[in-house]
Amino acid sequence: MSYQSVFNATATAIKGGAVPLAAPIEGQQSIMATVLCCNCGVPIDGTSGLSMCYDCIKLSVDITEGIQRESTLNFCRNCERFLRPPNQWTVAQLESRELLALCLKRLKGLSKVRLIDASFIWTEPHSRRIKVKLTVQGEAFVNTIIQQSFEVEYIVVATQCPDCAKSFTANTWRATVQIRQKVPHKRTFFYLEQLILKHNAHRDTISIQETKDGLDFFYSQKNHAVKMLDFLSAVAPIRTKTSSELISMDTHTSVRSYKFTYSVELVPICKDDLVCLPKKLARASGNISQLVLCSRIGNSVHLVDPATLDMTDLQPTTYWRTPFTTLNTSANLTEFIVLDIELTGLTKGKLALADATIARSSDMGRNDNTYYVRTHLGGILHPGDTVLGYFLSNVNFNHELWDTLDQRNVPDVVLVKKSYPRRKKNKGRNWKLRRMAKEYNEMEDQGNSMSSKQRQLEADKVERDYELFLQELEEDPELRGTINLYKQGNSQNSNVQKTRVSGMEGVETAEPAAEPEEDYEMSGVDKMETDNHVDNEEDDDEEAEGESLPDIGLEELLDEIDELTLEDGYHSD
Structure with missing residues (x-):
């Protein structure tokens, strides 16, 4: 048999499976075919069909080509909003998720690659530059995915929104x-x-x-x-x-x-005002007494009878059908000293009915005139306390509803609230209030043709009202619980400290805060002009204040305003 015939027979047998191929020796590992990188000479897998290693591909191929490296952001200086194309303006804080989303939408060509990560690079706030580091993945060659990082710089262009x-x-x-x-x-x-x-x-x-x-x-x-x-x-x-x-x-x-x-x-009724109801309205309100006190103001007027603890809510629609004015306001409160007090046992919520023996502060040391009254403040009054009330003895109001009362049943005194020592002007408060930055109506001022002296008097009156409002916050925990009070910070003695907030507000330091509660009161902040109150010794005043004036704990105060106004958009001009 010739050599050619033997070779053909062997090949036919191998193809038919009659003769097995040589098997690898037991314990011997298969060797992968490798080639050298054409750039750096590092061995790489030869079966991948690539002639360069992964590192050389990243250096030689740029998958970020066509993606912007610089862009602009339109920013309105007045309202501090950024332009979201085509014509939407939105509030976005520095290094916030909203601003990052806005920056990514401004880039052209980013849709050609896959975004893996994006983060801000710190820049000086006043540089008008925003830098973002992006990490993307893309296909360099067929079946070859690489990952690269690059930086994009945004220039903040100041403009004005419509x-x-x-x-x-x-x-x-x-x-x-x-x-x-x-x-x-x-x-x-x-x-x-x-x-x-x-x-x-x-x-x-x-x-x-x-x-x-x-x-x-x-x-x-x-x-x-x-x-x-x-x-x-x-x-x-x-x-x-x-x-x-x-x-x-x-x-x-x-x-x-x-x-x-x-x-x-x-409704022209404020907290602590003395109200005389029309007879028909009093009967329709649970047959309550005509002479009542305004305990607080919500979306309705809450009235209480200090002699019986009867309560009623006067709805705005009911009031405007039969409007009436208050009999007396907190500006005319008189100070009394509690000589003795005895509880009757009747309570409603925080109110407790009691019989009190009182005397005017101005009468102490002059005469022995005392008054026996029934009050709703039995839960907070003790002998020796000072209390504010309306002195109705031998008084005659020029009020049409006053004449409808049975004068024999009118009490000599209607007690309103407990009195606390006043705060010294040089003693700072540990809290402050936000204030809205309001514009003054100059046209109205020109129409009134007020002199400079009249304007000053009006400004002083507003300042006194504001101080009385702050004093009311110090004394009334229920009122404090309905508003936000902030920690004063380092400058406790400063009275006004304004900062732009959301284009329309400012921040003004106010003063003490108090315990949170549910219902709130409208203005009526008692105007304690205690003309008869005599406090000549400063040292005694400070000691009394420390003993009697309600303390305002730090747990009742919120943190600094510049940390809390992010929801409004903090602005600094």
């Missing part, structure tokens, strides 16, 4: 809410201001103006004003009147543009 541009021109608002209350003080608005700030109800305002009798809120849209009305009706007894004015009309499309004005009037 809303701010409109706010600097005349007649740009489309709706206004005018809040008024016919009382001789502004303590109601001080408290209402704190409620608005706590619930951030002023967020959509484009301007806030302070007038002699109240506040005006201006809005660019009607629905924003309606939201404010809903908030006011939930926290205060009000009535609303609406008016509209036609600005322009397109005769071709019949499209009209209106301005809407909402006039809001608060």
Whole structure:
């Protein structure tokens, strides 16, 4: 048999499986075929079909080609919002998730690769530069995925958003809410201001103006004003009147543009006011006595009879059907000394009925005139305490409802609340309040043609009202619980410290805070003008203050304002 025939037969047998191939020797590892990298000479897998190693591919191939390395961000200096294309302006804090999402959307070509990670690189806040480090994956060759990182720099370009541009021109608002209350003080608005700030109800305002009798809120849209009305009706007894004015009309499309004005009037009854109800209304309110005290103000007026602890809620709609004025206000409170007190055993909530023997502070050392009264403050009064009340003995009010009372049943004194020593002016408070940065209505001022002396007197009166409001916060834990109070920080003696917040507010230092509770009171912050109170010894005052004035713990105060206003957008001009 020839050599060629043997070779053909062997090949045929191997192909048919008759002759097995040589098996690898037991214990011997199979050797993978390798080639050298054409760039650095490192051995690589020869079966992959690549001529370069992974590191050399990363150095020689750029998968980020076509992705922007520089971009711009439009930023409005007035409202401190960023432009989200095409025409949406949004609030985004530095190094926040919102700002990172905005930066990524501004990059062109990022959709060609897979984004793995993105993070901010710290830059100087005033440099107007924002740097972002990106890590992406992409295909360099067929079946070859590599990962690379690069930096993108954004230039913050200052511009002006359309809303701010409109706010600097005349007649740009489309709706206004005018809040008024016919009382001789502004303590109601001080408290209402704190409620608005706590619930951030002023967020959509484009301007806030302070007038002699109240506040005006201006809005660019009607629905924003309606939201404010809903908030006011939930926290205060009000009535609303609406008016509209036609600005322009397109005769071709019949499209009209209106301005809407909402006039809001608060019920002119404040906390601690003495109220004389009409007979018909008193009978309809559970047959309560006509002579009652206003205990607090919510979305209704809460009244209490200090002689029986009977309570009733006066709804705004009921009041406006038969409006009446208060008999006496907290500005006319008189100071008394508690000589003796005896509980009757009747209690309702925090109120306890008691019989008290009292004497006027001005009569101490002059005569022996004492008064035996029934009061609802039995739970907090003790012999030796000072208490404020209305002195009704030998008094005659020029009030039509006063004449309807049976004078034989009118008490000599109606006690209102316990009195505490006043705080020294040079003694700082450990807390502060936020304040709204309001504009003053100069047109109204020009119309009144007030002299500089009259303006100064008016400013002093507002300052006194504000101080009385702060004193009320010190003494009333229930009132403090409805608003936010902040830690004073290092500058305890400073009275005003303003910072721009959300374009419309500022931060003003106020003073002491107190224990949180459920219900809140409207203004009526008792105007304690204790003309008869004699405190001549400063040392004794300070000791008494430390013993009697309620302490305000740090647990009742929130942290510094610049750490808490991020939801509004913290702004520093």
